Amino acid sequence: MKQRITTGIIAGALFLGFCLLGGPWYHGLVLVMALIGYYEFVKMTGLPPFSGAALIGYAGVFALVFPWEMLWDHRPLTLFQVGWLVMLVLMAASVVTKNRISVNTVAMLFLGVVYVGVGFYYIAESRHLxxxxxxxxxxxxxxxxxxxxxxxxxxxxxxxxxxxxxxxxxxxxxxxxxxxxxxxxxxxxxxxxxxxxxxxxxxxxxxxxxxxxxxxxxxxxxxxxxxxxxxxxxxxxxxxxxxxxxxxxxxxxxxxxxxxxxxx
Incomplete structure (x- = not known):
């Protein structure tokens, strides 16, 4: 319990501190959290966390959460467009590898991209309102x-x-x-x-x-x-x-x- 309380206080203070800073500091922290979260999701499902197919998923999460608006006036692609492209690339990977990357694997990796990527995107964007x-x-x-x-x-x-x-x-x-x-x-x-x-x-x-x-x-x-x-x-x-x-x-x-x- 003591370890849990100590970790909670430190992690909470760190997160809230970055939230108070806002801007690229906060968004950068959320992006790192999103990528770690996707790693945990892939590993949790028993898939190799750094396989070629998983790397496509990391790229999708990165594209969803990255603060594009801080570099340009608008995002180059909408959330829907990023999601569709990630789906296409994952399904194409299944074809190119002659189903060594199975449809079940593709479905699970894509689910993780949407679940983690969209979630952390809105966590970051809420601070920019x-x-x-x-x-x-x-x-x-x-x-x-x-x-x-x-x-x-x-x-x-x-x-x-x-x-x-x-x-x-x-x-x-x-x-x-x-x-x-x-x-x-x-x-x-x-x-x-x-x-x-x-x-x-x-x-x-x-x-x-x-x-x-x-x-x-x-x-x-x-x-x-x-x-x-x-x-x-x-x-x-x-x-x-x-x-x-x-x-x-x-x-x-x-x-x-x-x-x-x-x-x-």
Missing amino acids: PNGLFWTFLLLGSIWSSDAGAYFVGKLIGKNKLWPSISPNKTVEGALGGIAIAIVTSLVFAWASDGLLTWERAIFIGLAAAVVGQMGDLIQSAYKRIYNIKDSGNLLPGHGGILDRCDSWIVVFPFVHILMLLPY
């Missing part, structure tokens, strides 16, 4: 408070298992507690925002951060259970890997952007 520091802290605060609320409420009064076949320690009571605390946290941000965030939108953002964030946690747990592993990596002692710590982030950040819950 007008009032981006506020929006980033709002989402992180809502996610973290949901996690903490689910844990402590579950420990205190949790009796009914939420999804025992995937995550045996999670409870329905904990999940509901996490949702309530995330909404309260988002409302606190609305109160402190001086009109930037309305109460109604704050409720939707808190609800989305909690529900979608908990689903992101369950998705990662399901993958790890399928491949019979405890953690996606060991970069963060006591916490696992990047995907273990960011499993909620990489689904919540895209979700709130796609549903246009952030007023920008």
Whole structure:
């Protein structure tokens, strides 16, 4: 527990420090996290993490997350265009190698590019919005408070298992507690925002951060259970890997952007 707390404090302070700096410092950190996350995803699925096919995936993640707008006025390719090109190259690799790179391998590598690349793209882009520091802290605060609320409420009064076949320690009571605390946290941000965030939108953002964030946690747990592993990596002692710590982030950040819950 002591190692877990120490690692959490150091990693959290480092990430928040880069977030406060913003610009290329923050975006560069997120890009590195994305590439490490994709490495963990590939390794977790049992595929060679530096095979030729995997390198195509790394290139896709890099193209999605790299801060092109800091070099040019706009991205050379949209997210959709990058995704389609990565899909084409991976499928072509299957043909060229006469199916030594199987369709199943192609599908898994492509899934990882979208899952990791798009998730970290929106984590980085949220900081670049007008009032981006506020929006980033709002989402992180809502996610973290949901996690903490689910844990402590579950420990205190949790009796009914939420999804025992995937995550045996999670409870329905904990999940509901996490949702309530995330909404309260988002409302606190609305109160402190001086009109930037309305109460109604704050409720939707808190609800989305909690529900979608908990689903992101369950998705990662399901993958790890399928491949019979405890953690996606060991970069963060006591916490696992990047995907273990960011499993909620990489689904919540895209979700709130796609549903246009952030007023920008």
